[in-house]
Amino acid sequence: MATFTDFCEITQVDLEDIKDSISTQDLPSAVNMIREYLKEQDLIELNIGVTGESGSGKSTFVNAFRGLGDEEEGSAKIGVVETTTEPGVYLHPKYENVKVWDLPGIGTPNFKADEYLKLVQFERYDFFIIIGSDRFRECHTQLAKEIMKMKKTFYFVRSKIDMSIEAEKRKKNFDLKKTLNTIREDCENGLRKIGIEDPVVFLISGWELGKYDFNALQERMEKELPQHKRRVLILALPNITLEINEKKKKALKKDITKVAILSACVAAVPIPGLSIAVDLAIIAVEIEKYSNAFGLDKQSLKKVCKRYGKRIETVEVLIKSAWYKGIFTGSIIAILKQVSFLITEEAVESIVSFVPFLGTVAAGAMSFWAVSTMLKSALNEIAEDARNVLMGLVETKV
Numbered sequence: 001m002a003t004f005t006d007f008c009e010i011t012q013v014d015l016e017d018i019k020d021s022i023s024t025q026d027l028p029s030a031v032n033m034i035r036e037y038l039k040e041q042d043l044i045e046l047n048i049g050v051t052g053e054s055g056s057g058k059s060t061f062v063n064a065f066r067g068l069g070d071e072e073e074g075s076a077k078i079g080v081v082e083t084t085t086e087p088g089v090y091l092h093p094k095y096e097n098v099k100v101w102d103l104p105g106i107g108t109p110n111f112k113a114d115e116y117l118k119l120v121q122f123e124r125y126d127f128f129i130i131i132g133s134d135r136f137r138e139c140h141t142q143l144a145k146e147i148m149k150m151k152k153t154f155y156f157v158r159s160k161i162d163m164s165i166e167a168e169k170r171k172k173n174f175d176l177k178k179t180l181n182t183i184r185e186d187c188e189n190g191l192r193k194i195g196i197e198d199p200v201v202f203l204i205s206g207w208e209l210g211k212y213d214f215n216a217l218q219e220r221m222e223k224e225l226p227q228h229k230r231r232v233l234i235l236a237l238p239n240i241t242l243e244i245n246e247k248k249k250k251a252l253k254k255d256i257t258k259v260a261i262l263s264a265c266v267a268a269v270p271i272p273g274l275s276i277a278v279d280l281a282i283i284a285v286e287i288e289k290y291s292n293a294f295g296l297d298k299q300s301l302k303k304v305c306k307r308y309g310k311r312i313e314t315v316e317v318l319i320k321s322a323w324y325k326g327i328f329t330g331s332i333i334a335i336l337k338q339v340s341f342l343i344t345e346e347a348v349e350s351i352v353s354f355v356p357f358l359g360t361v362a363a364g365a366m367s368f369w370a371v372s373t374m375l376k377s378a379l380n381e382i383a384e385d386a387r388n389v390l391m392g393l394v395e396t397k398v
């Protein structure tokens with residue numbers, strides 16, 4: 001487990017980050033800029049349109065993508081005959097600006113892709129997921145081509161892979177990798193035959209979303225989204241693979257410098273007995289964001305355990321971080337105290353030479369560094385706990 005000392009050092013990356021955060025030399029405008037930046041980034045919307053034939057697993061995907069089971073509050077109904085021609089919107093339980101849309105089924109008699117896209121208001125979506133649970137048919141390619149014409153992005157998903165594998169397992173010489181490759185090639189060939197030049201198909205199980213091609217799919221989505229939308233996608237993804245866990249950590253780490261400047265410069269209150277002054281509420285809110293992004297709060301953990309058929313107690317023992325029990329100002333102060341004893345003169349000086357005005361605020365540079373160190377450590381702890389919980393859940397499932 002990492003210690004505070006591991007996060008106390010000032011690296012070149014930290015200094016660059018400070019420089020990036022502050023492109024102005026006076027405190028009030030720097031603070032305003034950072035505030036605006038953080039506020040705006042939390043308002044960024046992501047709209048994902050999930051489409052495919054009725055019964056292909058759209059609603060299941062809509063739920064799993066938001067980290068929900070099929071019978072939880074806010075879940076889309078599963079296995080129901082689709083009668084509606086209206087898109088249904090499902091908000092992410094933690095990030096309400098992430099909206100996953102359960103679109104009407106395609107491939108009905110008289111299906112026309114252009115009319116369909118108009119009906120569902122195609123401009124709204126950042127990208128589409130086209131789900132096929134067996135073969136891809138003409139309606140899928142027709143839709144894909146129309147989406148391309150509208151200059152939008154789509155991903156082909158072949159769903160219910162768990163079912164296909166179960167069926168294959170009955171055969172002698174079953175080989176998982178080969179089976180997956182065969183299914184993938186089949187789908188790709190099918191799409192080529194009906195006019196898609198260079199098809200990419202992601203094999204997915206809505207029941208076990210973290211397996212098979214989900215990592216490849218999220219990688220691709222992230223890469224193809226505009227820069228400013230990537231963070232919200234990463235934070236909203238369910239923490240179901242080690243790669244996602246790592247990405248969430250990186251995305252949250254990017255904000256630490258900015259948050260630490262705010263906490264040390266705005267409404268900073270002296271911490272008794274120490275030469276630092278901080279806004280504790282800003283720190284508490286940030287740590288809560290970490291717990292939310294990793295699903296490391298009691299409510300989320302309860303749900304995930306239920307899905308994996310585990311008792312919450314067996315998973316809670318894997319959690320080392322005290323933040324799981326609650327984010328109290330008392331604990332924040334205690335850690336800030338420990339951290340401030342580790343801060344060296346040189347560290348403070350190097351910050352001040354980069355951002356002179358941090359030295360002019362009472363205890364500014366010291367406070368900035370204390371907050372930054374403690375947030376890095378909190379993020380690391382929470383990410384590590386989430387990683388261990390994930391491994392614990394997966395291990396026992398297999």
Ligand SMILES: Nc1nc2c(ncn2[C@@H]2O[C@H](COP(=O)(O)OP(=O)(O)O)[C@@H](O)[C@H]2O)c(=O)[nH]1
Nearest residue numbers: 054055056057058059060078079160205206207
């Ligand atoms: N085995 C398996 N069944 C699935 C999967 N996704 C959906 N289903 C089942 O397929 C049926 C239709 O799913 P649903 O999500 O309602 O499809 P929709 O009509 O496209 O919204 C339901 O019985 C689901 O439980 C999956 O990944 N694996």
Ligand SMILES: [Mg+2]
Nearest residue numbers: 058059077082
């Ligand atoms: Mg449905």
